[in-house]
Amino acid sequence: MSVTHGTTTTAGPVPGDTPPEATSATGDAHRHSAGIEAVGRVARAVLPVTGVLSDPTQLRTYECDGLAHYRVTPALVVLPETTEQLAAVVRACAAHGVPFVARGSGTGLSGGALPRADGVLVVTSRMRTIREVRRADQRAVVEPGVINLAVTRAVTGEGYYYAPDPSSQQICSIGGNLAENSGGAHCLKYGFTSNHVLGAELVTPQGDVVALGGLAPDSPGYDLLGTVVGSEGTLGIATTAVVRLVRLPEEVRTLLVGFRSTDDAGAATSAIIGAGIVPAAIEMMDALAIEAAEAAVHCDYPAGAGAVLVIELDGAAVEVEHEYAQVERFCTEHGAFELRPATDAAERALIWKGRKSAFAAVGRISPDYIVQDGVIPRTALPEVLRAIAELSSSSGVRVANVFHAGDGNLHPLVLFDDAQPGAGKAAEQVSGAILDLCINHGGSITGEHGVGVDKAAYMPRMFSDDDLDTMQLVRCAFDPDGISNPGKLFPTPRLCGEVPGKRKHAHPLVEAGLADAF
Amino acid sequence: MAPTGDTVSLDAARTALSGACDDVREATAADAVDGVPASLVARPASTAEVGEVLRAAAGHELAVVPRGRGTKSTWGRAPERADLVVDLSRMSAVLDHAAGDLVVETQAGALLADVQAVVGTAGQRLALDEPVPGSSIGGTLATNSSGPGRLAVGTARDLLIGVTVVRADGVVARAGGRVVKNVAGYDLGKLVIGSFGTLAVVTEAVFRLHPVAPARQWVTVGVDSAGRAQELAQRVVHSQLVPAAVEVDWPGDGDGGAGSLGVLLEGTPAGVETRTAALTGLLGGGTAAGTAPAGWGRYPWDDDGVTGRATALKATVALSGVAGALDAGRRAATDAGTTLSWRGSAGAGVLYGALPATAGPDAVAAVLGPLRAACAAAGGALVVLDAAPEVEAAVDTWGPVPAIDLMRRVKERFDPERRLAPGRFVGGI
Numbered sequence: 001m002s003v004t005h006g007t008t009t010t011a012g013p014v015p016g017d018t019p020p021e022a023t024s025a026t027g028d029a030h031r032h033s034a035g036i037e038a039v040g041r042v043a044r045a046v047l048p049v050t051g052v053l054s055d056p057t058q059l060r061t062y063e064c065d066g067l068a069h070y071r072v073t074p075a076l077v078v079l080p081e082t083t084e085q086l087a088a089v090v091r092a093c094a095a096h097g098v099p100f101v102a103r104g105s106g107t108g109l110s111g112g113a114l115p116r117a118d119g120v121l122v123v124t125s126r127m128r129t130i131r132e133v134r135r136a137d138q139r140a141v142v143e144p145g146v147i148n149l150a151v152t153r154a155v156t157g158e159g160y161y162y163a164p165d166p167s168s169q170q171i172c173s174i175g176g177n178l179a180e181n182s183g184g185a186h187c188l189k190y191g192f193t194s195n196h197v198l199g200a201e202l203v204t205p206q207g208d209v210v211a212l213g214g215l216a217p218d219s220p221g222y223d224l225l226g227t228v229v230g231s232e233g234t235l236g237i238a239t240t241a242v243v244r245l246v247r248l249p250e251e252v253r254t255l256l257v258g259f260r261s262t263d264d265a266g267a268a269t270s271a272i273i274g275a276g277i278v279p280a281a282i283e284m285m286d287a288l289a290i291e292a293a294e295a296a297v298h299c300d301y302p303a304g305a306g307a308v309l310v311i312e313l314d315g316a317a318v319e320v321e322h323e324y325a326q327v328e329r330f331c332t333e334h335g336a337f338e339l340r341p342a343t344d345a346a347e348r349a350l351i352w353k354g355r356k357s358a359f360a361a362v363g364r365i366s367p368d369y370i371v372q373d374g375v376i377p378r379t380a381l382p383e384v385l386r387a388i389a390e391l392s393s394s395s396g397v398r399v400a401n402v403f404h405a406g407d408g409n410l411h412p413l414v415l416f417d418d419a420q421p422g423a424g425k426a427a428e429q430v431s432g433a434i435l436d437l438c439i440n441h442g443g444s445i446t447g448e449h450g451v452g453v454d455k456a457a458y459m460p461r462m463f464s465d466d467d468l469d470t471m472q473l474v475r476c477a478f479d480p481d482g483i484s485n486p487g488k489l490f491p492t493p494r495l496c497g498e499v500p501g502k503r504k505h506a507h508p509l510v511e512a513g514l515a516d517a518f
Numbered sequence: 519m520a521p522t523g524d525t526v527s528l529d530a531a532r533t534a535l536s537g538a539c540d541d542v543r544e545a546t547a548a549d550a551v552d553g554v555p556a557s558l559v560a561r562p563a564s565t566a567e568v569g570e571v572l573r574a575a576a577g578h579e580l581a582v583v584p585r586g587r588g589t590k591s592t593w594g595r596a597p598e599r600a601d602l603v604v605d606l607s608r609m610s611a612v613l614d615h616a617a618g619d620l621v622v623e624t625q626a627g628a629l630l631a632d633v634q635a636v637v638g639t640a641g642q643r644l645a646l647d648e649p650v651p652g653s654s655i656g657g658t659l660a661t662n663s664s665g666p667g668r669l670a671v672g673t674a675r676d677l678l679i680g681v682t683v684v685r686a687d688g689v690v691a692r693a694g695g696r697v698v699k700n701v702a703g704y705d706l707g708k709l710v711i712g713s714f715g716t717l718a719v720v721t722e723a724v725f726r727l728h729p730v731a732p733a734r735q736w737v738t739v740g741v742d743s744a745g746r747a748q749e750l751a752q753r754v755v756h757s758q759l760v761p762a763a764v765e766v767d768w769p770g771d772g773d774g775g776a777g778s779l780g781v782l783l784e785g786t787p788a789g790v791e792t793r794t795a796a797l798t799g800l801l802g803g804g805t806a807a808g809t810a811p812a813g814w815g816r817y818p819w820d821d822d823g824v825t826g827r828a829t830a831l832k833a834t835v836a837l838s839g840v841a842g843a844l845d846a847g848r849r850a851a852t853d854a855g856t857t858l859s860w861r862g863s864a865g866a867g868v869l870y871g872a873l874p875a876t877a878g879p880d881a882v883a884a885v886l887g888p889l890r891a892a893c894a895a896a897g898g899a900l901v902v903l904d905a906a907p908e909v910e911a912a913v914d915t916w917g918p919v920p921a922i923d924l925m926r927r928v929k930e931r932f933d934p935e936r937r938l939a940p941g942r943f944v945g946g947i
Contacts, residue, residue, distance in 0.1 A: 134838070136838040183699060183701075191672075191676060214898070215897030216835050223709060319786060444700035445702050447700060455702075459703065470706065471704040474704050477924070
């Protein structure tokens with residue numbers, strides 16, 4: 001079974017193809033081999049012997065992240081244990097012009113941690129210490145390799161938790177979350193990683209160690225931290241993060257609701273939001289996604305449902321009580337045929353198990369599938385879901401829908417069997433058409449999985465050249481040599497050159513027509 | 519550039535600007551930016567016109583200071599030059615309120631109050647306080663001003679989901695979008711928030727909205743020391759009562775010890791009533807009211823009775839450092855023969871201080887030293903937001919800024935000729 005994510009139609013790679021930067025990387029590998037050797041020498045001098053991998057078999061285990069159809073074997077893998085070690089490696093990369101890619105747990109779904117054949121993969125999994133839990137300050141200071149759920153586990157006993165909860169929270173790392181600005185089911189109410197990371201120590205692409213933000217809010221100066229969070233590893237590598245701890249709510253109510261159709265479930269969602277209720281989460285799954293979840297984890301969702309909503313309310317008990325009554329009423333008014341509140345923690349866990357396992361579960365009903373991630377304004381949900389259904393029926397490609405209904409973040413799962421000729425291509429086309437639907441409805445090409453290598457070719461559909469050039473100004477300020485995760489996020493390689501306005505001559509590569517200068 | 523007084527080059531600049539925008543005039547004394555006289559004022563009517571104006575300004579090497587409604591134009595350091603004020607007050611439209619999506623799109627010159635009025639018709643609010651009445655959206659973003667509500671919903675960085683800016687070279691760029699959840703591209707909105715107009719001119723903004731809670735209740739309790747204020751604030755933030763705001767108010771002209779802690783609860787009428795009872799129990803007393811206590815959400819330097827130009831301080835600390843900062847400031851003020859009034863979010867660790875206009879440069883400097891040290895020890899910082907020119911000239915208003923080199927590099931890329939509000943921001947940016 002192969003799992004792919006995102007898609008491009010004609011503009012970009014299709015499964016099985018080698019991504020463009022991998023091609024160029026292979027070409028560059030020869031040129032950079034002296035640089036790699038130099039970086040390797042530095043790494044071996046400062047890291048423990050087990051922290052530097054150059055054996056091809058070992059290197060190959062790092063050839064992909066969670067988006068497994070892009071594979072590139074890195075030239076060198078380093079596993080630093082300290083900021084100083086990591087910075088020394090990055091400094092060596094900078095000195096020799098060697099590109100580097102940071103990787104946490106490798107669970108990303110956009111190829112953001114796809115290695116470079118001519119570069120170094122910097123793996124943060126050995127930087128896994130929770131340095132401080134500061135309950136009085138409602139903060140924890142953690143290293144980038146710390147697993148998301150480990151933060152919550154470390155502070156639950158003190159009545160706190162870490163709010164961003166991507167579905168991969170049992171294995172994904174805080175460093176990866178920071179790079180991708182990860183969301184999760186509960187970001188409707190609690191926000192994303194950018195709202196919960198208040199400080200970071202960053203190793204810049206030059207290898208300098210700088211402090212951004214801190215324990216207190218509103219650090220003087222530009223909000224570089226806010227820019228770094230979600231920059232997909234293109235502005236440096238975070239080596240510590242100061243995260244916000246959130247007080248556990250007094251009451252949590254989780255409700256599973258069965259509807260005949262996604263239209264009914266969507267109408268109920270609109271009614272709930274329209275009444276001024278901000279649930280901790282509202283998740284929707286359609287019939288095909290329910291079928292898959294049942295097959296995989298036997299979550300016992302309502303039989304015959306065309307859609308289910310998982311609704312969670314939390315907060316002060318007396319407020320949750322009131323909102324819960326309203327939510328029940330709205331669901332019933334919009335055709336809910338079964339309302340099943342979780343009566344204990346085990347039932348709550350089972351409801352969430354069906355939802356959180358949905359991506360993997362689709363493997364039970366289809367040999368191959370693409371996980372898409374797009375966003376639409378929530379009110380466009382019924383229209384877009386109908387359009388997806390039409391795409392599916394006209395193409396014969398099945399699409400299962402799992403999404404964060406509260407904020408319009410869709411995760412269509414496009415099913416196919418790669419053994420059938422043309423099936424992969426057809427699935428790619430449907431997946432791409434879904435992204436076009438998102439863009440045409442004023443949405444986004446990614447709500448939480450990131451652009452990475454997978455959707456870089458789509459960026460020009462959402463942003464103008466001027467928009468992208470302006471983002472590139474930030475890139476050039478942090479990483480003028482373009483060595484920090486190059487080839488990700490932006491569609492075209494660009495050179496920073498001198499500071500604009502001070503440049504006297506065109507870069508040789510620009511004159512040769514090989515790159516756009518900025 | 520040519521000196522500002524060079525009438526020939528100014529005439530040429532005015533001609534070029536008039537070609538870009540139909541509302542260009544000579545500046546008056548009222549257009550001075552923090553005491554620095556301006557030469558020209560342009561009032562463009564659209565993002566495209568702002569682009570044309572900035573392109574013309576670039577062609578004539580004019581230093582440009584963007585202005586919303588000018589309510590905070592004395593904040594930050596005085597700019598080195600202000601050849602052209604780009605006034606955004608003609609761009610005052612609330613462009614689109616998508617109530618079902620809880621999103622509003624607005625021009626930067628719109629009054630925050632006007633935005634609230636529009637979204638309020640659907641029972642919604644832009645969860646940004648308006649500590650300085652009459653503020654525009656653009657000015658609020660540029661200064662990153664915030665108030666009590668930041669405890670629960672955060673600040674502009676947590677609410678801005680899309681932004682349109684015009685760069686120093688006149689190029690128009692957008693980032694983010696119109697959906698709450700979106701990780702495509704760099705978040706340029708975060709970069710311009712709090713940048714005091716030194717990176718680009720914000721012309722349009724898209725925000726996420728929140729529902730207005732049907733009921734509100736303030737509970738106020740007296741505190742006789744900074745330590746007591748922190749202790750009670752800790753009780754509230756570690757409770758499960760979901761406070762919307764936790765404010766400390768500690769006037770400098772009181773009897774030395776008297777202050778208060780105010781907590782805002784929002785929710786349903788029945789819920790707020792129940793939680794209010796629980797809160798007063800937690801605080802060991804307190805007075806509940808359906809209206810805000812005096813001074814709530816206002817900066818202490820704007821209080822009635824403050825005469826002349828007070829020195830305005832913003833102190834940030836980790837929550838365990840609230841009392842330390844409050845005390846350090848108060849003690850240093852007493853030692854310097856002056857008084858310091860504190861007000862701010864004891865729940866978020868953001869405290870605003872006011873030193874009276876009678877405190878001269880020496881007295882202010884004598885307060886800044888120990889107070890800055892206390893803030894730094896508590897993981898935060900102290901900045902002087904506003905002060906009289908002689909004070910501003912004598913003290914380090916922004917204080918030490920980590921990562922300043924990286925910030926300079928960002929500035930160099932966005933505004934290599936240093937023409938946007940030069941000198942107004944940290945490190946002389």
